[in-house]
Structure formats: structure tokens, C-alpha cells
Amino acid sequence: MTCWSDMAYDALEHITSFLPLTDHHRFSAVCKNWRLVAKQRHSPAPQLPWLVLGDEPGTGKRKFYNLSEDKHYAMDIPELYGRYICGSSHGWLVAIDIKITGILINPFTREFYELPLLSHFNSGLHSRSVFENALMDYRNVAGHCIEDFQVSIVQKAILSHDPKKRPDFMLMILVGSIGTPAFWKPGDSSWTVIRVRVSEIKDVIYFDQHFHFVTNHNRLLFLDFQPDPKMHDIRSPRISLRLPTPQSYLVNYFGNLLLVERWNRLCIKKRYYKTYFNILRLDFEKKKVYRSKTIGEAAIFLGTNDSIVINPNELVPGCKYKCKTKSIYFTDDGMGIFNTSEKTFSAFYSPEIHHTLVGAPIWFTPNPW
Template sequence: MPDWSDLTNDVLEHITSFLALLDHYRFGAVCKNWRSVLKLRRYPPAPQLPWLVLEEEKETGKRKFYSLSAARHYYLEIPELHGRYVCGSSHGWIFAVNIKITGILINPFTRECYVLLPFPAYSKYVDVSSLVEKVPSDYTGGPRAYTFEEMQIGIVLKAILPHDPKETSGFTAMIIFGQMNTPAFWRPGDVCWTVIDSPESFVEDIIYFKGNFYILSPENMLYVVDFEPEPKLREVGQIKVEDMALE
């Protein structure tokens, strides 16, 4: 019988290029040699179906994930995500915010982590007049006021990255935050988040495509983000959605 633990590293690395995320963990459990090969990789290189990041389990603090490929839930111990609200994911990295409106950028597979600067001033972009000190214990549903912590932890509506931070020496993180979905960005080395003045009173969405960040308004007006010389939004035009008949 052949000794599979003696396969050369180049053969083992080639095998890992075809593995799904769960199979990577199983691969590393075979023996020390196979596990050492996995440490050379930052993440599974094979195309992956997305995992859904769900709520935190109250009893254990573990984060609940759902694998589309396996069609089942998994509970993972990721201490960095305890008590944090997940507001986005790009290229395998998760954005998460706590009640002090500080964020982290973490790769749950490698546990590499960036601690982000506090987000722009909360009270300037969110109306706090309707907040309550706490939710009544007899609350059973329907419209209600929110607590300060609930509003603060959800201040970031969306966060995206243009690429994996480990693939290049620098990256730009973009967010939309506050009640009016205001756009802002941060780069490693910046002393604060830079808020971008928008001609729109409300931003619908933000995406990254072929080297540029784009902002979409509720009226389907598209803007591209210009970073130099001063950050601003440049109008591209209105996206026209044609009616399509169902066949």
C-alpha cells in the first residue's frame, strides 16, 4: 500500500486547488504533512459557493453559517465576531461592527484581521431623537423605537473591497453608512474615514467593477467615484431598465 503522507508538496498543493472549503479542513486533518501544505495557502483557491453569515448563538457565542454546497448549518468559534454586526463581505473577508462603531475586517478561514478606525461621527448622520433607553420587556412585535446600541451597531449599511487585501500592498475599503446611506472610504495609513459629498440625498447601493467604485441612486442615476485630486462623485448617467415580458 502506498504511503499517502509522503506525497510531495507540489502534488499536494495541486490537489488542494480543487477542494471546497469544508474539504480543506478535512484535508488538513489527514496528517502533519498535509496540514503543513494548507498553511502555505491563505484561502481555498477553487471557486466556492458563498456561505451565508447568520446570527450569533446566544448560549455559546459561536457564529452560525450556512453552506449552500452542503445545504447545512455550521457553528464556528470566531471570538473576533462576538457581539458584532456583519455589514458586508468581499473576497472572503468579513466586515463587522460593534456598539462602539469600530469595525474589523477579518478572514474567517485564515483568522487574519485588520482593526478599522471608528466610523464617522454617529450623531451627525443619524437622527437619535426617536431612540429609547431599552426595548419594553412585553414587546411582542409591530413598529417600535430602537435603542441607541441597536442604531449604532447598524450604522454601516454596506461595506465592500475591490480585491483581497493580501494580493496587493494596499486596498481601499468603501462603505455606505447612516440614515442617508452616505458614502465614505478608508485606506491603510489613513487617520480617519473620508466622507464623500454626494449630489444625491440618499445612496441606494455601491459596487466595484473593473477598477472603479460606482454609486447608484434610488432613481437609477449612476456615479463613479473619483479619488484624485479630491474625492468626489462624477455622474455617468441614468440606468434605464427596460420592461421585459415573461414568456
């Protein structure tokens, strides 16, 4: 009778192609031969994103929530001690501390880049007046000190490419209350700030070889690096908007660019705000905007992360049945699932997962290789 540890390498390699990340690690713990197979650079099967949470009280370990398993994991990552996660992209995290020092790190491989210092409130990335106003506003929040808000000065951070695959990657951040863009690339000693005359930038995405941005009035822009970095308006298609959106998200939906608007509607009789989403598909060739009632069978994960789109049919069975199709999973300013077909809400998280003033949970796609 053949021993499990003597299974052929090809057969073991085939098995690993069906395993999500956690099962991949369990596979490697069976025996020496299986561990050797697991250590090869075979990516785990497609899986649902994880949530990055705060530090575990008393240990400083970073907590993660595996949506597929409905299970928490605590990882000892000293580089993240006391840091606020302000971005998630390609399996890497961007984190800053109260001194406004930053790090770009892959929490599974522990590879990291130290980022240049972000200037303080009264100098650097914005005009002095903008920072002074921001500082004054923050200090007026009852019960909270300036350190609580220093760590949330970066509203979003995304990568152009996976640093493991493209060493010439760029990191783009949105800074301060109006989301001023600034970028860094390996070898730079400081951030390059992009000056743009807009009231507020709400989101950024790397799409079709350019960074694209959307403002709170749904004005679309893209950044051209030749010959020098310069922001340009996307004049067509135009999106009509009467009021500024509380939040807009740019999503790469299988090669098409979506603009997802998040609104809060006041229900006067019941005295609460009801959240709902509008979905717009941008057709640059026909110069038109199409309103979509649903997102099809996919699932979209939105927040301060680089927007994630999942095709449930590509997931392994254990993950597939955990994924709610036609749905938007959201984390910032409240958490939940919005079914775009039925226009209903549901929860996806345990009651113990909650928001704090400084930073909401953020979606993250593990990238261990």
C-alpha cells in the first residue's frame, strides 16, 4: 500500500492548485515531501479576500478575518506594530504611524519598502492654509487628540503593479481631507505631489496603464507621466451630478471601468439614513455612460482598498458557496453586503468586528508568492 508521503510530485502539485491559502499551509505541514511541494511557487487557488483588522490587545499581533472560513487569524508582524493600514493593493499593505512614517509590506513574505516621510500638517503636501484648517478641524473633535488623526491623513494607497512582478511599480496615495494625489517609486527620496484644482478626490485606480481619479462631483481625471506628471480631464463621457457624492469608487470590472456611487438617503419617518449604491459603466469609445441595475454574478469588494472584483465561478467550492453574487461588500463608513439585484442589505462579519475612529477594516488579497 502506497504511503501518503510517497505520492508522486505531479499529483501533489495538482492537488495544491485546488487549495486556498490556509489549506495550502495545512498541506505543507503533513510531511517533508509535501512541504517541499508546497514551498514551490504555486499560487493558491482563487479565494475570497480577507479583512485586515487592528492589533490584538496585549500581544500587538495583527488580526485578519478569513471570510471563506469565517475565522480569525493573529499574525505576529513587528513591522505593523502600532501602524494604521491605509492601503491594500496586489496583496501588499501600506501602513503609517503617528510620526507619519510609512511602510509598504507583503505580510506573508515580509518583504517591505520603507517610504519617505510624509510632511506634517503645516507644510509639504498641501498649502499651509489647507493643513492649518485640517488641524483646527481635527482638534475640534471632542474626546480625540491630534495623534488619532495623524495616522489617518492618507485616505487611500494603491499600486500600479505587484512589486514582485514589476520592480518599476508606482505607489499612489490620496492625502488629507481633499485627497491630494502624491506618488512614489523605488529609488525616490520623497513624494511627488500632483497639483490639481478640484474640491475633493474620492478614489483612484490604475486602469489601462494610467492612474484614474474621480472627484466628489464625478469629474474624471487621469495622470499622464510624459514628459512630466500632469493631470488631465476626461471630458467624455461626462457624468451629470447635482450634488457631491458622499463616496465614489472606481472599479475594474473585467476590463470595463465602473463608477460606483454610494449614497445615504434620509428616511424621515424612521429617523435614519439608508445606504444605497448606483452603478455606472463608462464607455470611452462610445463616449457614453450606462446605468446598470446589477453587477451580474460577480461580487465587488469596496473600501479603502484597491477595488476587488471576484468571479465566484473561479473559486474553489469551499469559497464559492461563501460568496454572495450580484453583491457589493463594503467596509468604510459602515459594513455590510448590498445585493444589487434585490436592493437588500445583509451582514458578512461577526459582531466583534467593529469600526474605530482611526481606520476601518480593509479588504486584502493574500499574495504569498
